[in-house]
Amino acid sequence: MALRKILHYPEPLLKKKSEPVTEFNDELRQLAADMAETMYDAPGVGLAAPQVGILKRLIVIDCSASEEPNDLLVAVNPEIVDTEGDSFEEEGCLSVPGFWASVKRAEKATMRYRDVEGNLHERTADGLLGICMQHETDHLEGILFIDRLSPLKRSLFRKKYMKRMKEREQQDEA
Numbered sequence: 001m002a003l004r005k006i007l008h009y010p011e012p013l014l015k016k017k018s019e020p021v022t023e024f025n026d027e028l029r030q031l032a033a034d035m036a037e038t039m040y041d042a043p044g045v046g047l048a049a050p051q052v053g054i055l056k057r058l059i060v061i062d063c064s065a066s067e068e069p070n071d072l073l074v075a076v077n078p079e080i081v082d083t084e085g086d087s088f089e090e091e092g093c094l095s096v097p098g099f100w101a102s103v104k105r106a107e108k109a110t111m112r113y114r115d116v117e118g119n120l121h122e123r124t125a126d127g128l129l130g131i132c133m134q135h136e137t138d139h140l141e142g143i144l145f146i147d148r149l150s151p152l153k154r155s156l157f158r159k160k161y162m163k164r165m166k167e168r169e170q171q172d173e174a
Contacts, residue, residue: 001030001037004052009096009144009161018048018055018140021076024118028058032074032116035060040070044094046132048139051095059136063128073123075113078137081122082110089131091145099161103148105134 007014021028031054039047039060049058057077064071085107092100108126111133115121125133135145146157 001033003041004034004038006038006042006047006051006094007053009146011095013053013055014050014095014139014144015142016050016055017142018050018057020057021114024076024114024116028076029116031056032058032060032076036062036072036074039094042094045128046136047094048136050139050142057140059140061129061132061136063132073129074116075111075121075133075136076116076118078111078113078133078140080106080109080134080137081112082124083134084108087126087131091131091135093135093145095139096144096146096161098164099146099157101146101149101153101157103135103145105131105148109133111137 031049035047035049035052035058038052039062045063046059046061049056059075059078061073062070083106087105087107088102089105090100091103107130108124109130110122110124112122138145146154149157
């Protein structure tokens with residue numbers, strides 16, 4: 001396993017749509033393992049392949065609490081097939097470090113996906129896992145959680161985020 005570099009907004013690759021996985025092989029299993037290691041190291045609860053520069057439809061999620069054993073979900077070609085209710089929870093993203101915002105999502109989501117062996121599964125979840133499934137599948141469509149903010153909040157975010165990035169660059173140069 002190896003840690004992968006997590007791309008940060010405004011990296012253009014994050015806005016591109018991912019291609020379906022067509023081969024279930026050792027390369028896919030290795031990418032999934034690398035992504036899981038990268039997610040745990042960050043630390044985060046979810047990671048999509050585009051976030052590590054790979055435009056493939058693959059996500060990893062683990063919403064277990066730190067004192068609980070890992071509960072890794074690896075989803076290949078995931079799609080949200082059903083939703084129920086509304087939720088308005090605060091989200092963050094490994095590709096948008098240091099920024100959190102309340103995002104409207106479905107309260108409950110059903111995701112259909114394949115595992116790394118190609119077996120078909122369907123999982124329904126609410127709470128953090130349900131939100132994470134929606135958040136990570138958005139990445140595969142080139143959608144970041146900030147894209148789901150109101151135009152005003154998105155504009156404020158961009159100004160604040162770009163200012164913070166300039167400050168970091170100046171610190172790195174000093």
